[in-house]
Amino acid sequence: MTKYVAAIDQGTTSTRCMIFSHAGEVVAVDQREHKQIFPKAGWVEHDPKEVWENTRAVAAGALAKADLHASDIAAVGITNQRETAVVWDRETGEPVYNAIVWQDTRTDRIATDLGNLGGGQERYRAKTGLPLATYFSGPKIRWILDNVDGARAKAEAGKLLFGNMDTWVLWNMTGGVDGGVHVTDPTNASRTLLMDLSTLSWDADIASEMGVPLSMLPEIRSSSEEYGKVRERGALAGVPIAGILGDQQAATFGQACLSPGEAKNTYGTGNFVLLNTGTDQVMSENGLLTTVCYKIGTQAPVYALEGSIAVTGSLVQWIRDNLGMINSAAEIEEHARTVEDNGGCYFVPAFSGLFAPYWRSDARGAIVGLTRFVNKGHLARAVLEATAFQTREVIDAMNADSGVPLTALKVDGGMVGNELLMQFQADILGVPVIRPVVAETTALGAAYAAGLAVGFWESEDDIRKNWAKDKEWTPAMADDAREKTFGQWKKAVTRTFDWVEQED
Numbered sequence: 001m002t003k004y005v006a007a008i009d010q011g012t013t014s015t016r017c018m019i020f021s022h023a024g025e026v027v028a029v030d031q032r033e034h035k036q037i038f039p040k041a042g043w044v045e046h047d048p049k050e051v052w053e054n055t056r057a058v059a060a061g062a063l064a065k066a067d068l069h070a071s072d073i074a075a076v077g078i079t080n081q082r083e084t085a086v087v088w089d090r091e092t093g094e095p096v097y098n099a100i101v102w103q104d105t106r107t108d109r110i111a112t113d114l115g116n117l118g119g120g121q122e123r124y125r126a127k128t129g130l131p132l133a134t135y136f137s138g139p140k141i142r143w144i145l146d147n148v149d150g151a152r153a154k155a156e157a158g159k160l161l162f163g164n165m166d167t168w169v170l171w172n173m174t175g176g177v178d179g180g181v182h183v184t185d186p187t188n189a190s191r192t193l194l195m196d197l198s199t200l201s202w203d204a205d206i207a208s209e210m211g212v213p214l215s216m217l218p219e220i221r222s223s224s225e226e227y228g229k230v231r232e233r234g235a236l237a238g239v240p241i242a243g244i245l246g247d248q249q250a251a252t253f254g255q256a257c258l259s260p261g262e263a264k265n266t267y268g269t270g271n272f273v274l275l276n277t278g279t280d281q282v283m284s285e286n287g288l289l290t291t292v293c294y295k296i297g298t299q300a301p302v303y304a305l306e307g308s309i310a311v312t313g314s315l316v317q318w319i320r321d322n323l324g325m326i327n328s329a330a331e332i333e334e335h336a337r338t339v340e341d342n343g344g345c346y347f348v349p350a351f352s353g354l355f356a357p358y359w360r361s362d363a364r365g366a367i368v369g370l371t372r373f374v375n376k377g378h379l380a381r382a383v384l385e386a387t388a389f390q391t392r393e394v395i396d397a398m399n400a401d402s403g404v405p406l407t408a409l410k411v412d413g414g415m416v417g418n419e420l421l422m423q424f425q426a427d428i429l430g431v432p433v434i435r436p437v438v439a440e441t442t443a444l445g446a447a448y449a450a451g452l453a454v455g456f457w458e459s460e461d462d463i464r465k466n467w468a469k470d471k472e473w474t475p476a477m478a479d480d481a482r483e484k485t486f487g488q489w490k491k492a493v494t495r496t497f498d499w500v501e502q503e504d
């Protein structure tokens with residue numbers, strides 16, 4: 001009997017393959033980073049072919065590290081950075097343009113123009129659960145078809161395919177031009193601005209208004225079922241691909257947030273707080289998204305409220321790569337520990353505008369409160385505190401929308417190894433912050449979706465049983481100090497508004 005399940009985690013900065021045991025323990029990991037391409041201010045691209053090469057390499061790498069063969073793997077799940085859009089030629093398999101990444105703001109004008117059509121903003125939100133913003137895939141597809149020579153004509157002739165990274169990876173893994181499967185799941189489809197949240201199908205009116213031919217769009221299946229088998233040439237040859245979840249929904253699943261009212265926060269390139277709302281679609285009045293949390297086989301879809309924050313861990317990367325202030329992400333904590341507090345300094349990283357709860361594409365980053373007193377340590381603190389303050393803002397919005405205050409927050413992702421940040425997060429929220437033993441919940445969630453489909457795990461109870469607490473941080477800050485510093489943060493945020501003129 002096969003003893004393991006694999007997951008491909010195609011993230012914003014890297015691609016990983018992880019292999020898990022039945023107990024949900026990590027057996028092997030292989031990971032490769034890909035280039036971040038910044039052709040101009042506000043633009044962010046990835047090379048889809050590099051991502052696919054990395055996927056193949058890490059799949060082979062993880063198997064080799066664990067000394068396993070494809071026949072030891074019961075199923076593979078795919079999880080991915082969401083919204084990032086790839087358009088490729090179905091006959092050659094060649095992308096017609098680089099992948100336009102979720103952080104990219106070039107579609108500002110397209111989003112504004114769509115919003116100006118009759119009832120735009122509200123109509124989109126009511127149907128798709130999303131605000132019309134640069135973040136989502138639909139306007140990115142429109143941009144490619146409008147700007148790449150010959151692309152629109154080819155798309156209208158049925159020669160081009162669209163996919164988020166899940167679909168691009170799945171299509172290639174199942175054979176590409178030789179019979180690749182063109183499929184997505186509702187968690188990814190719900191991030192395009194093109195899917196009707198109630199029917200889980202593409203909305204023909206919106207697609208037509210957006211200028212996206214339906215023939216380009218993948219078939220929407222569930223998050224947990226067999227879509228196809230890995231092509232014979234590849235590592236993992238013949239293994240069923242049986243789970244797809246957008247990375248934030250995968251982390252929610254991997255954190256066993258399987259009942260209404262349970263929430264998690266993932267600290268990666270950005271932060272994403274998801275609250276499971278069960279089979280109810282809760283429409284936010286406070287700047288959150290309504291999204292599909294998961295759909296297991298033929299079961300009813302489960303929905304979530306989401307607070308998406310564009311820049312958190314990537315601010316630490318920026319301090320490392322663009323300023324050279326630290327050599328590694330972990331080093332930021334050492335600098336932050338040299339001081340008692342932020343010295344009055346606040347860093348609002350509105351590099352891609354501001355996402356939830358503001359949705360301001362006209363905002364840009366700002367460091368405020370500077371005096372000659374402020375040193376490297378204060379700046380390091382301000383960088384880490386920015387993540388915690390932004391999280392507090394989306395949790396406040398969530399509490400207001402749901403009417404039920406959160407009592408504890410489960411956390412995961414690359415930044416949760418930062419103890420200073422985790423303590424400050426508990427302080428600024430005023431509720432405990434809890435980290436699980438397996439912090440790789442994104443890949444684990446995709447593995448669970450795939451494993452459930454093939455009977456490797458029997459039910460969601462197996463997922464609950466596998467979850468175990470590693471560490472908990474309890475709030476230690478006085479209420480007045482908390483509200484004072486949070487008030488200063490909110491004031492700092494207003495200083496970033498109205499900075500850029502509309503982008504063409």
Ligand SMILES: Nc1ncnc2c1ncn2[C@@H]1O[C@H](COP(=O)(O)OP(=O)(O)O)[C@@H](O)[C@H]1O
Pocket residue numbers: 011012013014267268269270312313314315316317329330331332333413414415416417418
């Ligand atoms: N100890 C740390 N302190 C602060 N930030 C960290 C630390 N370790 C990693 N990070 C940040 O976490 C992010 C990586 O997290 P990860 O979950 O791997 O990201 P993603 O899946 O979004 O690519 C990076 O942006 C990095 O700067």
Ligand SMILES: O=P(O)(O)OC[C@H](O)CO
Pocket residue numbers: 010011012013080081082083102246247248268269270308
């Ligand atoms: O790849 P990550 O972990 O930065 O996640 C990106 C999100 O899916 C964007 O919505």
